[in-house]
Amino acid sequence: MFFSSRVSYYRRVRNTIIAAFGFGLAAVYAHAQSFSGDRQRQVPTSQAQMDLSFAPLVRDASPAVVNVYTKKVVQTRDIMRDIFGRRFSTGQGTRQRVQNSLGSGVIVSSDGVIVTNNHVIDGADEFLVVLSDRREYPAELVLADERTDLAVMKIDIGDEALPALEFADTTGVAVGDLVLAIGNPFGVGQTVTSGIISATARTDVGVSDYAFFLQTDAAVNPGNSGGALINTAGQLVGVNTAIFSRSGGSNGIGFAIPSEMVKRVVDAAVNEGMIVRPWLGLKAQAVTFDIAQSQGLDRPVGVIVSEVYDNAPADRAGLRRGDLITSIEGREVFDETGLKFLAATRSPGDLVPLTVIRGGEERVILVRLEPPPGAKDAERLLLDGRHPFSGAEVAQLSPRLAEELGRDPFETGILVTRIQRGAYAWRLIRPGDVILSIDDRPVLTLAELEAALGRGRGRWLIELERNGRRVRGRVNF
CATH class of the missing domain: 2.30.42.10 (PDZ domain)
Incomplete structure (x- = not known):
């Protein structure tokens, strides 16, 4: 009797909860329908709708996501000899070692154009693309853009038309939209995870200079970089790029580059072979x-x-x-x-x-919009002669050069780009320094720099900028 009454009690509680849950869903559904712009976004209202599957969507989209393998030849030196001298050498000298890495990529054109992250292929010597059906193709790097962390590759598949994802219009992406992440996490094989858009326009991630990320809680892990984030229409919403994690695994905070930027980089790579970013100035x-x-x-x-x-x-x-x-x-x-x-x-x-x-x-x-002013390939001058900058290679700063290097386009002066080994200039300057003035005269062009160094007669008052700080001092040579 006691057992029967307890069962009856729990049934009443269960029915009350189900009724309240159903009422809540109906209220949310009615609220969602009250917004004319959201009529295509609907909250499930029945068990049948909850049982719907993403399998057809994944079946159509996943063949357009590939694995990207890279090889890099690394020179290793005899550390014992470098530290303690020849007597302690291991006798192996300089050796070569092959370093492999793995990421994902997305086919965005049926003729074999693939986009991935720049950090996936950065510094690599060889690229291998493995399709979802396990066919392997060597890939050619068409464009690598460190500023956006995107890279475009091409594989030769003859007359075959590969499955490709079309770009979504990310101007209409909203928080709460369902998305799927497809990639190859940890090299275990192609994997699909689901989630929602958690936030849009994330600009403080610190991954690239052009940060405007879509945030998602779909599980993204190492190996997913360069993979696809797709919407329920099977379109490419973004390229998975980074995660926030203390452990290295997914914590539900992943970031993807929106497809509007991906499309811009791909179009520039295919049509121009380079990307020229416009600026407002x-x-x-x-x-x-x-x-x-x-x-x-x-x-x-x-x-x-x-x-x-x-x-x-x-x-x-x-x-x-x-x-x-x-x-x-x-x-x-x-x-x-x-x-x-x-x-x-x-x-x-x-x-x-x-x-x-x-x-x-x-x-x-x-x-x-226009490209930033300045030469496409900035003129570089290797300084030589009897002055403290001997052995330094320098270039005149312009908005275009600053844009390419990720510097402030409003900077002026002469940028030190590199210094020859053993050069006297190492005693005074470092690559990345900006020469601002010599003998209290601003130096804005290479001609002005050469003229100022020629006037010194062994003594110069030099002003530099290094890591955001101004350094000023007199140099005797």
């Missing part, structure tokens, strides 16, 4: 809550223009210091990194609208 800082209030905004959004490069696209379009840029092409920005990323997804020559607040009034300013 301005510096900006994030809007704080106090700044937002002073501008009449109800929340912090946008960036404040702090500097405009002379005759740059922003300057010619009429942007000024103090302007508040809230969006580019209708997409909100919250820091300079996001603004730079969205501009970089376009091509030089494109006309983009910026929404700007100036003097409390909102306006739209059209800016025609």
Whole structure:
């Protein structure tokens, strides 16, 4: 009797919970349907819908995800001899060792164009692509872009048309969207994990210079780098790139490069063989809550223009210091990194609208994007003669060179690019230093540097910038 009453009690509790759960689902469903823009995003309302499978989607998409194997020949030296001298040598001298690594890639064109992460192939000498059906092909590196951490490769498959993923429109990606991650974690074989978009426009990840990542809780592990993040339409939403983890395994915080940037890099690789990123020609800082209030905004959004490069696209379009840029092409920005990323997804020559607040009034300013000024291949000069910079190779800083090196495009001066072994210049300068002035005269060009060194007569007052700090001193030679 006691047992029967307990069963009856638990059944009533169970039915109450099921009814409440069903009511909650119905309420969420009705709430979701109240937004006209979300009519295609529906919360499951029945067990039948919960039992739906991603298998058909995976079956169609997974053949477009490949394994990428790389080989790198590494020179190893006799450490005992280097430290203790010839008497303690192991007798093996310099040896070569092959270093292998593994990642994933995505076929984005049926003729064999594959995109992966730059860190997967960085420094490698040979590339091997293994398709989902285990066929192997040597791959040619078409373009490696360290700034976005993307690389484009090509395999020769003759007249065969390979399965390829089409790019999704990531401007419409929303937090909560279902996604699948496909790759080869830890080399165990092709693996599919599921999750949602946890966040968009992550700019503080610190993985690449053009950071604007999609965050997902789909399990991403070492080996997934370069693999696909797809939506429920089987389109490529992003390329899995990084995780936040203390252990090295997935903690549910993965990051993918949005397909809009992936498409830009692939198009540049295939059509031009190189990527030229457009720029706006301005510096900006994030809007704080106090700044937002002073501008009449109800929340912090946008960036404040702090500097405009002379005759740059922003300057010619009429942007000024103090302007508040809230969006580019209708997409909100919250820091300079996001603004730079969205501009970089376009091509030089494109006309983009910026929404700007100036003097409390909102306006739209059209800016025609251009490549940063400067030579495509900066002229480098190897200094020689009786002066303290002898043996140093230098180049004149320009926005274009700064962009290629990931430096501030507003920097001026002469950049030390490398120094010959044993050169006198090692006593004074290091690669990466910027020579700002000699004898209190600014040095902006290679000709001005050579002239200043020729005037010294054995004594120079030199000002450098090293790691963000200015160093000034007198040198006798």
